[in-house]
Amino acid sequence: MILNKISDLIYISMLANNGNxxxxxxxxxxxxxxINVV
Structure with missing residues (x-):
């Protein structure tokens, strides 16, 4: 479950790098x- 959240963070950070x-x-x-959940 934690690994799944990390992969989501990586995906979101990749999108964030587009300048949005x-x-x-x-x-x-x-x-x-x-941080609050874990």
Whole structure:
């Protein structure tokens, strides 16, 4: 389950590298969400 979340983070970070600020913001939210869950 943790590995699945990491793969999702990698995918989101790849999308964020396209310059979409909304995806960058979403990536940060997911990052803190995973910290709170784990």
């Amino acid at each position: 600020s909304i995806l960058c913001f979403f990536y940060v939210n997911v990052f803190f969400y995973i």
